[in-house]
Amino acid sequence: MQDVLFYIFAALTLVCGFLVVANPFSRNPVTSAMFLVLTILSMAGLFVLLGAFFLAAVQVLVYAGAVIVLFLFVIMLLDLQVEERQRYRLRNLLWGGAASLALLAALLEAVRGRLTLPAETGPPVEGDPGALGEALFTAHLLPFEVMSILLLVAMIGVILLSRKEAGR
């Protein structure tokens, strides 16, 4: 059952990921954003299969909930007109295809033979909120606090960047 679910979610993730980066039917950024939502939701399914329940919830809340809404908001705000030059350039297609195929070959080769993968050890760790919160607030307290400063800095930076220049 778990294996079947893995193949379903993996296929969904990869197909939707392909449609995000190179949709043959539509060049519209909104379409890409919608397929990005599907990619992220199916990846949350993979997280559940891996026992990372809290991360699956965070993935849905933060990515599908906040990040994609931000993307859609900016797409609507900029109101991009549909242009003729949305076709892919052959040169970019060739170089991009060659680069990603080479990278893929290297990665798959590493996964298949060169890497000594850890055998499954003991009972799988469950990433439920309690266990993750305990790890977060004991062993990783300093990075957690640094992360809050990072969010503050990002917020101030965004306010500064998006301010109208008229005040000066």
Add this chain to the structure above:
Amino acid sequence: MSVGLEHYLAVSGILFCLGVLGVILRRNLLNLYMSLEVMLNAANLALVAFARYNGDLNGQVLVFFVITVAAAEVAVGLALIVALYRKCRTTWVDDLATMKH
């Protein structure tokens, strides 16, 4: 054949390569940015898979931090794109070639 770590790593690798393809192929800044998000997610999947098969929760904590940083990064990046659009009235990378000469 039972699903193991290498299956998850293969999915993660393929997804990462799709992101690379998107970054090179697309010429709209917003599409380019979404491809970057795909690559980040692929790395997250690899981290969670390693955490599960090593029996170690620290990988999941790292993914938590990566998601937080990604949220901040998206906010700053989109603000930059909006500021750029105000200045140059375009989001196409072909038009942003002033540093090329």
